[in-house]
Amino acid sequence: MSRTMWPQLRVADWTETRDTLHMWTQIVGKIRLAHAPLVNHWWQVTLYVSPRGLTTSAIPYRAGVFDIEFDLLDHLLRMRSSNGTHRTVALEPKPVADFYRETMQALGDLGIETRIQAHPNEVDPAIPFSEDRQHASYDPNAAQLFWRQLLQANRVLGEFRSHFVGKVSPVHFFWGAMDLACTRFSGRTAPSHPGGAPNCGDWVMVEGYSRELSSCGFWPGGGEEGAFYSYAYPEPHGFADHPISPADAFYSPDLAQFLLPYELVRTAADPDRAVADFLHATYEAAAEHGDWDRAALEEDPNRWQEHR
Template identity: 30%
Template structure:
């Protein structure tokens, strides 16, 4: 029990909130480059990968330069890497404005244009742009490591949940606007987004989808860290359902199924609990919204192919 709880650390919202707020803002800087990439359903093109040391962008191919940006949370810096060279931008003791200035200067040295927009999005109460955000920030290495551990563990569970889905499923990653780790399943069913929704939501809701993810701020009105899920469009009949894991509940006001981090880490196997949680949400989509059950294939272990002799594989094929 104690070994499992150590692997899935306790997360204190008050302790992590300042760093979550800071990192949410600075990852939007490189995230803006994804807005120039080919659009995928549900903004699947924009997500940041959870890497061995932090969060990384996809590879960008812009005119004469190919590059990536790696937010190394465990090292307290940002690495801009191109096919010719790289630059490192330190994070400790920076405001968002000073980080943005240093980032753009480093990018220019590598032949990379600055992001075409500097607007800060999806953060209530934030200044309008990166240049306007001059509040001094303190880099907390302990909080940064806890953030990475939580996202890394949650990503592993979400990737296992996604694996057997046969439809369109963008890679699991961090949506840098709202800073949630997201796994989505899409179906080709056109929907009508709310007319008063912002552009990013209008585009996200062009077709039906099921979203399961992890967030450091699940509910805007009170501290909460954990897994969330929802079905778009939201069907009737979600009240009173079982959500696969003890402690998972439907929050009608938020339109979310919530599984608090503390409830997750106390399960016998948190990794499998994430899979069970996602499966229960998808089953709800099947039963209440007509999603096809046959879009989910069997979960197989791949025969642990890297450890299986080629002769055995030949016998299996034969």
């Protein structure tokens, strides 16, 4: 894949927009949380990369469904109900408080009664949405470039996911930390997670990390233009010292994870290969040092290629 498909977006150039968009995605994610039944590790609360931005996918409501999409091409929040009605909220510079009010009003206009925990999680301070006039920036070009970063990350993570036949998450966007993630599981239970995320109950982390895992993804931090990451829980002995590639990837003791800065991917001769090498090598670090049954968990995704 050409490196020109991997857009440049310096974190420092869009921090205010990023932080506002983060709060907006939390509001929409919490709407999904309010209506979707629990799925292990909170998989029911996530967003997904779509052809236009980020979407909730279909959310059950009474005898029907609705969805919400951040359309980052037309810069609209689109809400659609299976009863044929729809509403939009403009994505433009505005305080979180206004976005929250307009979004909840639009849901009400659709006849969708919703109550959410109206404050953010995994951030500090956690300003209640109805009071947050601090986060009010929206650069449409930056928001769209971020989505285009996610498009590339989603595509490569999806290919990586296809090599695993054990329990594995979708490639999905967690609005708590604002990261695109894919998680593989060994099949064994894990020690209870100690929690500690800001403004987030420890029980949330206990559910999220209830099984041994190797998780990877992309988030708009960790490098000048964001970073790919990979970690294991619980982290097995020898994980941090395992040889990985590309050569510029490294283990961060502070974050307890491997990092590959996005700008190194974007400027690589083969960006797809650089990310794939990183994902496979860091998963190997978790699986080998964690004594995973790799023969039972991995498979060639091209095994039926001749019949397709």
